[in-house]
Amino acid sequence: MKRIWTIMLMVSVLLLLGGCGANEKENNEAADVETLYKNKCLACHGADLQGASAPALTNLSDKYSKDEVYNIILNGVGMMPGKLLSEEETELMTEWLMEK
Template sequence: MKKTLIALLFGSILVLAACGGGDDNAGEDTGNNDAGTEQQADENGDTGTDNAGDEGTADEGEGNVDTQAAEKIAQNNCATCHGADLTGQGNSADLTTIGSQYSKDEIVEIIQNGKGGMPPVNISDEDANTVASWLATKKE
C-alpha cells in the first residue's frame, strides 16, 4: 500500500513538473514561446522586435529585411517545430531554402493560414511580414 501511494505521489510530481505547474514567468518574455502563440510584451509594451537604426537590415530584392527582428520572431514562434536552425524536425519543413520555393506573399499566407500539417501561427500581420520577407531571401 505504501509503495503504491509513494509511486502515485512521485508520478503526480513528475506530471506537474513536466507541465510547468504554475506561471512564475507571467509577463516575462522568456524567448521560448511555443509555435502559434503571440509574443508577450514586456512592462513597456515592447515585444522586442523593433531594432534601433538599420543594423541587421539588408536589401535582398524582397525589400528591406530586418534580419535581427525576423530571427527573433522565428525563434519565438517557429523554432519549436522547425528547429533553432530552421532545418526542420521530424515532419516539419526545412526553412533554410524556403525562399526558392515560395514568394514573400506565399510565405505570409502559409504563416497566417497554415499549410498541410502546419497550423496557422498566431502572430501579428507585421511580424508575419517581417519573417516572410526574411524567409523569402533564404534561397539555395
C-alpha cells in the same frame, strides 16, 4: 525676454529630435525576427531552419513566391498552425525567410 523664448524653442527642438527612436528600431529588426523565430517557429522547424517535425525553411524562394510564403505563415497549412504572428510580424518573417 526674447532670449528666453529662443532657448525654449531650442529645447523643444532638441526634445523632438531626441524622441525619434525610429532608426534604432529598424536596426534591430533582424534580431527581432530571429527572436520571433526562436519563440514561435523553432520548436517545429528546428534551429538553423533545418527542419525537425516540420520541413526545413531554407531555399523557400526556390519553391514559393513571397505572397505564398506570407499566406502559409499567416494562415498555416496542413499541420502548421496559422495566426502565430501578427500581419506585420508575418511580413517581416516572410522577407527574412525569403533571403535564407
